[in-house]
Amino acid sequence: xTLPQWALFSRLRERPLPGSPLPLTALPQGAxxxxxxxxGGYELLVYGFGIYPGVEVQLRQKYPSYVLKCEETEIALxxxxxxxxxxxxxx
Amino acid sequence: xxxxxSGVKKVVLVGQSNVGKSAVFxxxxxxxxxxxxxxxxTVDIFRGRTTVSGQAYEILDTPGINGLVAHSEDxxxxxxxxRTGKPDLVIQVADGKNLRRTLLxxxxxxxxxxxxxxxxxxRDECEQxxxxxxxxxxxxxxxxxxxxxxxxxxxxxxxxRQHLSSGARCCxxxxxxxxxxxxxxxxxxxxxxxxxxxxxxxxxxxxxxxxIGALLHLENYFGAYLGWPTLYxxxxxxxxxxxxxxxxxxxxxxxxxxxxxxxxxVLLPFLWAVRxxxxxxxxxxIWARKSLAGSLILVVALSLIYQxxxxxxxxxxxxxxxxxxxxxxxxxxLRNSIPAGFTYDLLVxxxxxxxxxxxxxxxxxLPVVSTxxxxxxxxxxxxxxPRLSILSDRLFRAMGLNGKxxxxxxxxxxxxxxxxxxTRILNSRKERLIATLLLALGVPCSAxxxxxxxxxxxxxxxxxxxxxxxxxxQLILVGFVMSxxxxxxxxxxxxxxxxxxxxxxxxxxxxxxxRVKWFLKEALPLFVLGTLVLFALDTLNLLDTLVAxxxxxxxxxxxxxxxxxxxxxxxxxxxxxxxxGLFDMARHGALDATQIVVSxxxxxxxxxxxxxxxxMVKEQRxxxxxxxxxxxxxxxxxxxxxxxxxxxxxxxxx
Numbered sequence: 001x002t003l004p005q006w007a008l009f010s011r012l013r014e015r016p017l018p019g020s021p022l023p024l025t026a027l028p029q030g031a032x033x034x035x036x037x038x039x040g041g042y043e044l045l046v047y048g049f050g051i052y053p054g055v056e057v058q059l060r061q062k063y064p065s066y067v068l069k070c071e072e073t074e075i076a077l078x079x080x081x082x083x084x085x086x087x088x089x090x091x
Numbered sequence: 092x093x094x095x096x097s098g099v100k101k102v103v104l105v106g107q108s109n110v111g112k113s114a115v116f117x118x119x120x121x122x123x124x125x126x127x128x129x130x131x132x133t134v135d136i137f138r139g140r141t142t143v144s145g146q147a148y149e150i151l152d153t154p155g156i157n158g159l160v161a162h163s164e165d166x167x168x169x170x171x172x173x174r175t176g177k178p179d180l181v182i183q184v185a186d187g188k189n190l191r192r193t194l195l196x197x198x199x200x201x202x203x204x205x206x207x208x209x210x211x212x213x214r215d216e217c218e219q220x221x222x223x224x225x226x227x228x229x230x231x232x233x234x235x236x237x238x239x240x241x242x243x244x245x246x247x248x249x250x251x252r253q254h255l256s257s258g259a260r261c262c263x264x265x266x267x268x269x270x271x272x273x274x275x276x277x278x279x280x281x282x283x284x285x286x287x288x289x290x291x292x293x294x295x296x297x298x299x300x301x302x303i304g305a306l307l308h309l310e311n312y313f314g315a316y317l318g319w320p321t322l323y324x325x326x327x328x329x330x331x332x333x334x335x336x337x338x339x340x341x342x343x344x345x346x347x348x349x350x351x352x353x354x355x356x357v358l359l360p361f362l363w364a365v366r367x368x369x370x371x372x373x374x375x376x377i378w379a380r381k382s383l384a385g386s387l388i389l390v391v392a393l394s395l396i397y398q399x400x401x402x403x404x405x406x407x408x409x410x411x412x413x414x415x416x417x418x419x420x421x422x423x424x425l426r427n428s429i430p431a432g433f434t435y436d437l438l439v440x441x442x443x444x445x446x447x448x449x450x451x452x453x454x455x456x457l458p459v460v461s462t463x464x465x466x467x468x469x470x471x472x473x474x475x476x477p478r479l480s481i482l483s484d485r486l487f488r489a490m491g492l493n494g495k496x497x498x499x500x501x502x503x504x505x506x507x508x509x510x511x512x513x514t515r516i517l518n519s520r521k522e523r524l525i526a527t528l529l530l531a532l533g534v535p536c537s538a539x540x541x542x543x544x545x546x547x548x549x550x551x552x553x554x555x556x557x558x559x560x561x562x563x564x565q566l567i568l569v570g571f572v573m574s575x576x577x578x579x580x581x582x583x584x585x586x587x588x589x590x591x592x593x594x595x596x597x598x599x600x601x602x603x604x605x606r607v608k609w610f611l612k613e614a615l616p617l618f619v620l621g622t623l624v625l626f627a628l629d630t631l632n633l634l635d636t637l638v639a640x641x642x643x644x645x646x647x648x649x650x651x652x653x654x655x656x657x658x659x660x661x662x663x664x665x666x667x668x669x670x671x672g673l674f675d676m677a678r679h680g681a682l683d684a685t686q687i688v689v690s691x692x693x694x695x696x697x698x699x700x701x702x703x704x705x706x707m708v709k710e711q712r713x714x715x716x717x718x719x720x721x722x723x724x725x726x727x728x729x730x731x732x733x734x735x736x737x738x739x740x741x742x743x744x745x
Contacts, residue, residue, distance in 0.1 A: 045585065048157025050192035052269060064382050065481045065494065065584065072188035072220060074588040076380070076481045078493065081583045 022089065024059065024066065024082040032058045033087035040084035049075050051085065099140070099147045102255060103172055105200070106184035107192060108155025109589050111212045113137075114242035115184050116152035119251065123605060124152060126598060127471035128589050131155070131498055131516040134165040136172060143252050151178075154515075159199045162582075164515035164523070173203060180206045180259050182251070187211035187239065188222055194275055197233065198268035206259035207235045210251060214239045216590070219369060225279040232275050235262045243595060297364035297371045304356035305391050311352050312394075312552070323352035346407040353398040357391060365473075365593045376591040379478040389482065392475070396466045397544055397555075404462030405545020405674075413454035422446055442629050448622035451671040452615045459541030460610050460667075461603065467505055467537065468602040472594035476501055477586055484584050490567060491574020492517070493584035496526050503534035505606070507666075508703045510534070511710055518582035525573050527711055528719050531699040532726070533566040538610070538667030542674045543691055549677065550684050554745045558688055562695045565730055613702070614665060621664040625657065648732045649693065650739070651686050652676075659693075665700045684745035689735045696727035 021036040035055050038046055050070050051057065060074065061067035066082040068075045104112045108130035116124055120139030125132055137152040153172060154165035161167040173181070183200060185193035193211070200207060211217075211224060230237040236254050240247035307322055314321035327348035364371045378384040422439060425446075429435045439446040470476060476498060484494030496517060503510035507530050514526045535543060547555040574581070628634040634657065638645075641656040649655075658676065662669025673694060677687050698720060699707065707716040737743075 042583070044158070044160055045162060045583070047195070048160075048162075049585065049587065050189065050195060054269070054273070055191070060377075061380060065380075065484050067380060067481070067588065071191050072186075072222070073192065074376075074590075076477070076484075076494070076584070076586045076588050078484060078488075078584040081585055 020088075021086040024057075024068075024085040024087055025062075025079055027059045027087060027089065029059055029062050031089055032056060032091060033089045036086045036088050038085055042081060042084050046077075046081070046085065049073070051075070056090070057087065099149050100179040100255075101149050101151065101176065102180045102182060103151045103153060103176065103178040104182050104184055105153055105156060105169060105173065105196075107157055107186070107189075107196060107587075109587060110155070110184050110186040111242045112155065112184045113152055115182070115210065115212065115240065115251075116150060118240075118242055118245050118248050120150050123601065125602065125605075127468075128474040128592055128594075129471065129476045129498060130587055130589070131165070131513060132471075134168075134513050134515045136168060141252075141255075143255050146256060148255055151176075156196070158196065159202070163518045168515075173200075173205070178205060180208065180255065182208045182210055184210045184212055184242075187213050187217040187224060188220060190222075190224060190279075191272060191276055194272040195268060197262065198271055201262035204261050207233075207262050208251070208254045208259060209233065209235060209237045211237065211239045212242050214246065215241045215244075229275065229279045232278065233262050235260055243598075291370060294368055294370045294374060297360065297368050298374070300360035301357070301364055304358075304360045305387075307356040308353055308391060308394065321352070322356070323348050326351045342407055342410055346403070349398065349402050349407070354395065354403075357395060362593075365591070372591040372593070376474070376478070376588075379475060379591070380481045380588065382482065385478065385482045389479065392470075396463075397548070399466050400459060400463045400541045401544030401548040401555075404459045405541055406548060408458035408462065409455055409545065412458055413450065417450050417454045422450070436630075437626060440626075442622055442626040444619055444622050444626070447625075448619040449615075451668060451675070452611075452618040455542065455671045455674055456538045456614070456618075456667050457607070457610070459545060460538045461607055463537045463541045464505070464603040464606045465599060468599040468606075469594050470501075471602075472592065472598060474589040474591045477588045480584075480586055481588070486567070487570075488581065488584075489574075490529070490570025491525050491577070491581050492522050492570065493581055495584060495586050496522065499526055499530065500534060503530045503536065504540055505537050507531065507534055507536045507699060508706050511703060511706045514710065519579055521574075521577050521579035522581055524577065524711065524715065525570060527707060528573065528722075529566050529570055531703060531707060531719055532569060532723050533562045533696055535562075535670075535695050536666060536700075538614070539670040539695070542667060542670040543695065546670075546674055546677050546687060546691060550687060551745055554684060554688055557745065558691050558695070561692050561730070561734060565696060565726075569726075614667065617665050617701075618668055621661055621668055624664075625661070644728060648728065648735075649689055650735055651690055652681055654681070655690055658690075659697070662694055662697050663701070665702075666694065666697065669694050669697070685735065685738050685743070688738065688745060689731050692734055693727050693731035696723070696730055698724050698727070 027033055033056070035051060035053050035057060037053055038051070046052070050073065051068070055070060058069040059066065060069050065076045065078055068077065104116055106112050109128065113124045113126045113133050116137065116139060117126060120141050122139035124137050133152055133154050135154070139150050139152070141148050141150060151172060153169040156166045156169045159170060161170050172178070181200060183197060185196070197209060217223070226237050226239060236259070238247055238250045238254065240251060310319070311321045311323045327344055330344035330347045365375070379388050422445070425439050429438060436443065438444055479501070480494035480497040483497050487493050487496050498516065499510045499513040502513050510530055511527055514523045514530070517523050517526055543558065544555070547558055625634065628637065637660070638653055638656040641659070642653065645651050645656045645659070646653055654676070658669050658672035661672050673690055676682055682690065704716060704720065707719065
């Protein structure tokens with residue numbers, strides 16, 4: 001499902017749509033999501049931090065860096081990397 | 092006592108970064124290694140020995156790994172040991188709070204088919220969070236022993252020792268890692284009903300107390316401009332009226348006011364809160380990584396360090412040692428008892444081993460480094476540094492690095508030589524090269540930084556801002572240009588953020604003690620040697636020739652007094668020695684404010700010390716190291732000359 005043009009500048013863009021994978025960067029702060037896939041050749045790098053398809057993560061901060069909570073660890077990552085982590089919003 | 096090495100069993104500690112491998116190592120071997128609360132403290136292998144029921148074991152502490160694929164130099168070191176070192180036992184040290192990550196690594200270690208013991212460390216934190224692991228079930232599923240420890244207190248190490256000697260087993264590996272891990276997690280993981288961690292009344296009270304303390308602290312700076320009575324001024328007058336001025340060198344009242352106005356209001360409530368309230372720790376950890384709140388926390392933290400090292404260390408303690416102990420008692424006593432002649436000149440003359448070498452080392456640099464190391468160890472153990480990485484990531488990206496590079500940079504403030512080795516945690520060659528150059532160029536080491544703070548604290552806050560601002564700006568400028576000149580790309584920023592923890596005083600004191608001892612062992616002989624060289628040059632009348640040769644640069648370009656040339660020569664040997672020379676000159680009024688700012692800036696940017704140069708050669712090869720050396724020398728003098736020109740042309744009064 002694609003969003004209409006005007007939605008690019010509205011809050012709709014921020015609102016996760018159930019059922020379709022989003023890049024982590026599109027998630028609102030504080031949201032919990034399940035990782036669906038990792039692209040861009042970063043699979044191995046983020047795997048080492050315990051992030052892989054099926055794992056539940058919480059987005060805790062978006063600026064100045066993205067901060068994810070995965071299990072009891074907080075992981076900071078930059079936007080370029082966060083873009084490559086595709087998630088499915090939960091709840 | 093020599094133990095035949097064939098009879099010694101090799102035990103390797105591996106695990107993700109910041110899970111406490113070094114703390115476990117220290118518990119097992121009682122050998123001291125640096126333990127801190129940020130990933131990347133250990134970048135090389137450390138070896139220690141222990142004996143359990145007659146059998147000797149060699150324990151190896153390794154840099155943290157995230158898997159069997161190395162992304163950086165330090166990870167490669169660990170993998171090398173695992174693959175080719177033929178260990179008799181591998182102990183996987185893990186953070187018990189992160190069972191999934193732990194097991195992911197276990198699954199990969201299992202492929203190596205090495206005897207394994209799993210050590211779930213930080214049990215105390217697990218209990219706090221309500222996380223419980225069914226140890227027996229986990230052990231059965233893995234097929235290897237599982238122990239739980241608290242490495243900071245030594246809890247559970249009886250059992251670890253037993254497992255060293257019991258015949259260890261390998262972990263059978265069957266299913267692909269992820270399914271295997273998820274299967275085990277379903278079976279053994281258990282979490283109590285969420286321990287709520289929301290703002291409680293207690294946390295609010297603590298936060299308010301810390302906030303008021305921080306405001307009182309900052310009020311000392313802006314109050315003077317607004318015409319308000321500052322806490323510092325009030326305390327000083329109060330203490331002076333109590334007869335404090337009579338203390339050694341009349342320092343009692345200002346020193347007391349300094350501690351009372353700057354350090355006590357923030358530190359006391361903060362330490363209390365961090366110790367007593369885990370929720371406050373969590374909150375603080377979140378604030379420290381936000382842009383606005385984080386910047387404010389950074390300002391207060393920097394100001395605290397400035398007050399502690401620049402004022403308390405470099406002014407109060409140095410005055411007590413240098414002016415009173417050395418200047419009033421020791422040196423005059425020696426001068427009176429030694430008859431004039433060669434021995435007099437050698438020991439207490441103009442370039443005397445005691446009157447210059449020992450005085451600089453013990454009376455100027457030692458009090459400065461000691462106070463700095465206390466502050467620095469506190470920062471390391473609190474878990475604050477990785478949060479600064481988040482705040483500074485964007486800045487570092489402009490310099491072809493990423494936020495992870497903050498760790499070696501900040502460590503450089505401790506010792507640039509050590510920090511140059513820490514550049515191994517950076518992922519690409521380009522990043523390591525840039526970080527090494529920036530460290531050598533503009534990151535002053537602890538002693539130098541402290542002495543610099545001490546000198547500028549004696550002039551004005553504007554002078555301090557100018558010196559540190561210029562150096563900081565040069566770092567960014569050079570980094571920016573380098574990142575565009577050199578081929579290659581920077582790596583992506585991903586970093587684990589440890590929780591904020593209340594530092595253990597015992598660990599801080601131990602670390603400070605070790606670092607001070609290291610300083611005395613490493614630096615003091617060089618101070619004496621440097622003085623000896625100067626003395627020899629002076630006796631042979633070569634010093635004047637050398638100073639005359641440097642005159643066009645020193646007096647012409649930088650407009651500094653002639654004798655500054657000697658100080659710069661000392662800076663070649665050790666930067667802090669050079670800084671101590673400047674400190675001495677500034678205290679005796681040989682430099683005006685502009686000259687102090689210019690000479691400090693040049694010294695800060697100046698060539699790395701001998702030890703640092705050797706490490707640069709080792710990490711980056713001779714050709715690169717020499718190129719950096721040449722560049723830095725020319726660049727630092729150019730910046731100094733330019734700064735001098737601008738300041739004189741604009742007639743800036745500091």
